[in-house]
Amino acid sequence: MVRQLSLFDPPPAGEHHRGEHPASAHPCGEHPPAPQRPQPPRRRRALHPRAAAHALALQHLDLADTIAGNFARRTVHPFEDLRQVAIIGLLKAAERYNPTGGRPFRPYGRTYANGEIMHYLRDSGFAIKVPPTWRDLHASGQKLLRQGTAPVQVPHKLGISAERWQEIQEACSITVVALPPES
Template sequence: MSVLNKENLKLETLTLFQKYQKTGDNMLRDQIIELNLGLVRKEAHHWVNQCHENYEDLVQVGCMGLIRAINRFDSSKGHAFSSFAIPYIRGEIQHYLRDKGYIVRIPRRWLDLGRQATNMRRDFQTLYNRQPNDTEISLALNISIEEWQEVKLAFQNREPLSLDATVNNDEDNNTCLKDIVPDPRYRSFQLCQEDRIRLQQALAQLEDKTRHILEFVFLKDLTQRETAEQLGISVVTVSRRVKKGLEMLKETMLQEAF
């Protein structure tokens, strides 16, 4: 799809969302679904090569994720709907495949790219005293930013997530991630794949700086001091953003729990 067509799609989708969220007209919702079916087809094409499921079945499952994304998307936040919707679509398909007994594996090419990215991040931090952004990483790896984001998400989904990392610095008021996840069945030392996807969907709604800090603390298990050193900011700034981000994350996840 050309850049112009992508921009037209983004603008048309946003316009439809603004009308749909004011009126609740299901005809507008159906137009949004039709307009963004390409996102579902792309995910279905990716996964059909890793299983024995029918392509059309995967499209139908992906559409369920697309509808969930439509119901949760807030057009006033300025995010692109495509970026918001892909984790929902992918998560729905992955959940379906796991229920069918498939083991979701990371392709060899992505494993190689992941190793290259790790080395690139280390060298970049040494040179510039900060972590590279997604655009800089994709350029260094000579791949599109979309592919890099898929690689990154695949690795994030594979890694166990610690729920016992301390959130606040207050000695008398320490909060762990498990304290903000509403369902008691989540209270274990690792978060299962479906719940990681749910958490990542909530993280995707945060602004970039706050989201990156939470990812360092919870997805990569860094301390707040290590996170501050990685990002070239103060520990106080990290602490404030973690507190702010968790308040927003808690609100989002509690809303989705009901």
């Protein structure tokens, strides 16, 4: 007679598991419980001092995306770079935010993120003071060039003269170059 056994059924009387000796079986047919060793208390990991601020900033990543997108459309800087800078602004805002003031976090965080991006653009921007309208025209012209517009057609599409476009390109192409200090 062939009998099908299941892993979940107890072994039939008189049989034992592989590696188990019948002499070691408990008189009731059950295995004795394993001896309990006292476990050392688990150390709890200390929370990061700014964990709450970081969580608050992470809840508003959509705000960083929106702000970075607005600046990316108006400048030649990549969206990803501006997003990281906006997140830094949100982190700074979350560290300084006081919820007892009655003011919601979003406007507060928006101010810091905008300011952080403005500082970044100022520090990585032009060596000379260029009017914002020129910077916007330059960014729009660079975008048209990346899209495949012929360089001769760019001033016409921007609604300016070729001479003005040349002047804008010259003004916006001067950047700061950091030289190592002489030793």
